[in-house]
Amino acid sequence: xxxxxxxxxxxxxxxxxxxxxxxxxxxxxxxxxxxxxxxxxxxxxxxxxxxxxxxxxxxxxxxxxxxxxxxxxxxxxxxxxxxxxxxxxxxxxxxxxxxxxxxxxxxxxxxxxxxxxxxxxxxxxxxxxxxxxxxxxxxxxxxxxxxxxxxxxxxxxxxxxxxxxxxxxxxxxxxxxxxxxxxxxxxxxxxxxxxxxxxxxxxxxxxxxxxxxxxxxxxxxxxxxxxxxxxxxxxxxxxxxxxxxxxxxxxxxxxxxxxxxxxxxxxxxxxxxxxxxxxxxxxxxxxxxxxxxxxxxxxxxxxxxxxxxxxxxxxxxxxxxxxxxxxxxxxxxxxxxxxx
Amino acid sequence: xxxxxxxxxxxxxxxxxxxxxxxxxxxxxxxxxxxxxxxxxxxxxxxxxxxxxxxxxxxxxxxxxxxxxxxxxxxxxxxxxxxxxxxxxxxxxxxxxxxxxxxxxxxxxxxxxxxxxxxxxxxxxxxxxxxxxxxxxxxxxxxxxxxxxxxxxxxxxxxxxxxxxxxxxxxxxxxxxxxxxxxxxxxxxxxxxxxxxxxxxxxxxxxxxxxxxxxxxxxxxxxxxxxxxxxxxxxxxxxxxxxxxxxxxxxxxxxxxxxxxxxxxxxxxxxxxxxxxxxxxxxxxxxxxxxxxxxxxxxxxxxxxxxxxxxxxxxxxxxxxxxxxxxxxxxxxxxxxxxx
Numbered sequence: 001x002x003x004x005x006x007x008x009x010x011x012x013x014x015x016x017x018x019x020x021x022x023x024x025x026x027x028x029x030x031x032x033x034x035x036x037x038x039x040x041x042x043x044x045x046x047x048x049x050x051x052x053x054x055x056x057x058x059x060x061x062x063x064x065x066x067x068x069x070x071x072x073x074x075x076x077x078x079x080x081x082x083x084x085x086x087x088x089x090x091x092x093x094x095x096x097x098x099x100x101x102x103x104x105x106x107x108x109x110x111x112x113x114x115x116x117x118x119x120x121x122x123x124x125x126x127x128x129x130x131x132x133x134x135x136x137x138x139x140x141x142x143x144x145x146x147x148x149x150x151x152x153x154x155x156x157x158x159x160x161x162x163x164x165x166x167x168x169x170x171x172x173x174x175x176x177x178x179x180x181x182x183x184x185x186x187x188x189x190x191x192x193x194x195x196x197x198x199x200x201x202x203x204x205x206x207x208x209x210x211x212x213x214x215x216x217x218x219x220x221x222x223x224x225x226x227x228x229x230x231x232x233x234x235x236x237x238x239x240x241x242x243x244x245x246x247x248x249x250x251x252x253x254x255x256x257x258x259x260x261x262x263x264x265x266x267x268x269x270x271x272x273x274x275x276x277x278x279x280x281x282x283x284x285x286x287x288x289x290x291x292x293x294x295x296x297x298x299x300x301x302x303x304x305x306x307x308x309x310x311x312x313x314x315x316x317x318x319x320x321x322x323x324x325x326x327x328x329x330x331x332x333x334x335x336x337x338x339x340x
Numbered sequence: 341x342x343x344x345x346x347x348x349x350x351x352x353x354x355x356x357x358x359x360x361x362x363x364x365x366x367x368x369x370x371x372x373x374x375x376x377x378x379x380x381x382x383x384x385x386x387x388x389x390x391x392x393x394x395x396x397x398x399x400x401x402x403x404x405x406x407x408x409x410x411x412x413x414x415x416x417x418x419x420x421x422x423x424x425x426x427x428x429x430x431x432x433x434x435x436x437x438x439x440x441x442x443x444x445x446x447x448x449x450x451x452x453x454x455x456x457x458x459x460x461x462x463x464x465x466x467x468x469x470x471x472x473x474x475x476x477x478x479x480x481x482x483x484x485x486x487x488x489x490x491x492x493x494x495x496x497x498x499x500x501x502x503x504x505x506x507x508x509x510x511x512x513x514x515x516x517x518x519x520x521x522x523x524x525x526x527x528x529x530x531x532x533x534x535x536x537x538x539x540x541x542x543x544x545x546x547x548x549x550x551x552x553x554x555x556x557x558x559x560x561x562x563x564x565x566x567x568x569x570x571x572x573x574x575x576x577x578x579x580x581x582x583x584x585x586x587x588x589x590x591x592x593x594x595x596x597x598x599x600x601x602x603x604x605x606x607x608x609x610x611x612x613x614x615x616x617x618x619x620x621x622x623x624x625x626x627x628x629x630x631x632x633x634x635x636x637x638x639x640x641x642x643x644x645x646x647x648x649x650x651x652x653x654x655x656x657x658x659x660x661x662x663x664x665x666x667x668x669x670x671x672x673x674x675x676x677x678x679x680x
Contacts (some may be wrong), residue, residue: 056611218581228606244624247610259603267596270587271396276616278609283582335432 006033010073011056011102011317019255021058023319026074033105042084043096043106048335049077049128050311050320065297074102074317079117080126080337095120097127102317104337105243117286119296127334129162130306131295133281137248138166139291141279142224145246150175152221153240156210157231158251160187162306162332165195166295167224169304172196176222179215181231183327190330194305203231212238219243227252227253233263243274250326307331346373350413351442351657353398359595361398363659366414370382373445378389381425383436383446388675389417389468389649390660392589401597412441414657415602419467435460437467440659454587455628459636469672470646471504473621476508477588479631480620484562485586490515492561494551494579497571498591500527502646502672506635507564512536516562521571523667530670534645543571552578559583567592570668573603583614592637593666647671 001181007030014027036042057075058068068075078100082090090096090110095117100106117127129135141163144145148154154171158164159180168191171178173305179199180191191200199215201208219240227233227250253260269276284291298304309331311320317335347370354367359422362383376382397415398408408415422430430436430450436452440446457467469475481503487493494511499520508531511518519539520531531540535654539555541548559580565572569592586621593600609616624631632643638644651660657675664673 143385202555225606228604232606237678247606250610253604253607256607259608261601262604264568264593264602265605266565266572266587266618267590267593268599269616270590271618273620275618275621276608276609278603278611278613278615280607280610280613283613321603 006105007031008033008103008105009314010104011314012066012073013070016054016060016067016070017058019059020055020325021321022213023322025058026318028314028318034107036084038086038088039252040107040109041087041090043076043078043080043098043100043108044110044338045080045100045104045106046336046338047079047125047128048102048314048317048337049079049132050317050324050333050335051133052251052321052324053076054321055325076102077098077114077128077133078102078106079124079132080106084087090116092199093115095124095127097132102314102335104314114285115292119292122296122299124307125308125310125334125336126299128334129308130166130287130299130304131292134162134164134286134332136288136291137279137281138163138170139295140281140284140287141248142167142170144246144284145277145279146171146224148174148176151177153177153179153216153218154222154224155179155181155216155220155235156224156226156299157181157235158226158249159197159200160190160195160330161226164224164226164249165191165306166304168195169298171222171224172198173298173303177218179212181212181227181235185332187327190307194307196305209234210280222246224248226250229253229262235267236263236265239268239272239274241272241274243272245274245276247276247278254325309333310336312336345492346445347371348373348443348445349654350444351654352413353408353410355408355492356400357398357406358392359399360395360665361527361661365398365664366658368647368654368658374447375420375422376426376447378426380447380449381422381427382424383418383438383440384392384678385418385420385440385444385446386676387419387465388442388654388676388677389419389472390465390657390664390673391417391473392591392664393660394661395665410443410478415439416442416456417463417468417473418442418600419447419472420446428645430456435464435467435470435506439500442654442675444654448526454625455632459632462636462639465648465650465674465676466639466646469648470506470639470644471571471632472674473508474502475635476485476624476628476631478503478510478620480624480627481586481588482562482623483512486511486562486564486584486620486639488514488516489561493519493556493558494562495521495556495560496520496564496566497521497575498566498589499537499540500530500535500670502567503588505531505646508535508537509638511562511564513638513643517558519552519560520570521552521567521575525614526669530647533579534647536645549574553655560584560680564588569593569602576605576608579608579614581612581614583612585614585616587616587618589673594665649673649675
C-alpha cells in the first residue's frame, strides 16, 4: 500500500472560540497522506474521542497544554490500527490509542501514542472510554487522590457521565457509600439501574440540598468533582475532617475568563484539615497499565458497566463538543470512522 | 504546699463574640485551687499564649474543636511548671506546655499536656512560640504539606508573623527562593533585617501585584497561606504546575458566616494539577519532638530568629486577641504571669 494514494480528512480549528467550541469553529479538509520517514508509522483511526477537556485545548487562555493553533488539526484522542510502519516495535496491525487528532489517518513517530491496546477480546472503542482517559482518570483520581476507605462516603458529580459513572462503581467496589449527583430523571435512572448506585440525586430537582443532606448524613469523606459551581458549593459544606476533594472537571462553569466568584473554601479546608487537589491523568502516564489491569477484568465479569454514545462519520465531529456542555449525552461520546 | 490555700485567677468567656473577640467578651474571677485527686498534678502557668486561632475557639459556628462555653475558662496554650503532683511521670519541677487555659493554675490529669519541655537551656516562653504551636505549625505545614525542593519559589503570607517568619526561615534553609508578604514598612524591614528575607513585599503599598510578579517571575511552587483574601487571590494566579497551597490561617477575613465570596479556584487547581490543603498541627501530635529536634539547634546557633511581644499580667489577656487582627503586633504575643 502506498500511503500517498490515501486521502486524509482532517477536522481543523478554523476560528478560536470564546467559551464552548461550536461546529462553526471547525472546518473539514481533505489532504494527502505524507510518505513515512524512517521511524514513523501510519495509524488508521477507527474511533475519535469527544471530551469536555477539548474546550480547554482550543481556548486561548493558559491551560495545562498549549492551545491548538488556527488551521491545525483538532487535538483529540483516537484509537486505531497501524496500517503501515517503519518502526519495528509498532508492526502493522498493532492497536493503539493516543493523541492522533480528529482525522482519518495520523503519521506519528510514536511520541503521541498513549497506549498499545492488548485487551483484544474487548471492543477497540473502550480504549477511548472506560479503558481510556475516562477510566484512567476515574481510577487514578479516586485511588491516588481520593484514597477511599471502606465505609467512607464518596460523592461524585456528573455521576452518569463517562468519568463519573466509573468513579462511582470503583468506589462502590471498595465498600464505600456512594452518592452520585446528576441532572434529570433519565440520568438518575441510569445511575440507579445501569450503574447500581445506592444514592442518585438530581441537582435540577427541588429539594436537592435536602436530598444531599440525607444521603450524606455521615458527612463526605471524598468528593470527586466534575462540575464546580453550586453543586460543589453544596457538597463542600458537608465535608468531614481530612476529606479529599478531587477537582477533575468544571462542567458547570461556562467561562473562567474572568474567574467566576463563589464561596471561599479556605476556612472550610482549614477547619477540616481537608484538601482540594487538581487532577490531570497525564501525571500518571507511567502507571496506565496498572489501571487497565484492574478495570478490564471488572468489565469482563460485568462489575463495571459503561455507556457509549457513538456518532457515525467525521462530519459529526465539529458539533460534538458543544452537546457535552448541555448535559444531553448519555455515556462516552465517540465518532466512529470505520467499523473496527 | 496545700493547694487549697492558692487563689487561681481565671479569664472566662462572659459573652460569645460575633467575629473577633474583644476585651468585654471576657471576665476575670478568683477561684480556689481544688485539691488534687490521684493521677492529677498542678501546673503553675508562667506564660499564657495569645493566638489568632482562639477566635475560632470562642465563635459558635462549627470549627475544628467545640467552642468554649459561656462561663468556662478561656481555652489557650500555656507553659509552666508542675508545682504539686500525684502522678510519678510528672514530678514537681517538670516544665510543660499544653492547653492549660488563661489562668494562674491548672489542675490536669495530663490529657491536655502537649509537650514536656526538655530544652532547659532555652527560655520557657519559646515553648509557646518558635518551639510551640507556631514552630510546629510552620515546620509540619511546610515540610509535610509544602514539600519544598531547593530552588522552589515559596511564598509566605503574614511573613513577619509568629508562624510566617519561621516558615520563611525554614524554606530559606532548604535552599528555596522565599517571598514574604507582609503589611507596612516596619514589618517589611523586620522581614529583611531580622529574618533575612530576600524578597519582602508590602501588600498595603501601591504596586503590590507588580512587586509580587517580579519576585515570583519563575512562578510559585509553594504558597504558605495565613491570610486568604486578596493577597491569596494574587498569589494563586501565579502558581506553577504541581504547586502546593497550604491553608494555615485566614487572617484577612473577619467573618466566615456567611462564607465570603472570592474567585473560584477549581479550574486553576485543575489546570496546574495543584493542591490546596488545610493544615492543623494537631494532626502531627505524635511527631512534635521531630520538629523540636530541627528547630532548637537552629535557634541555638542563630539560624532561626524569632520575635516575642510579651504583655505583663493576666489583666492584659482579655484584650489581647483583637490586636492580632489589626496587624499591630510584632512577634509572638504572650502574657507573662511569673518571671520564669
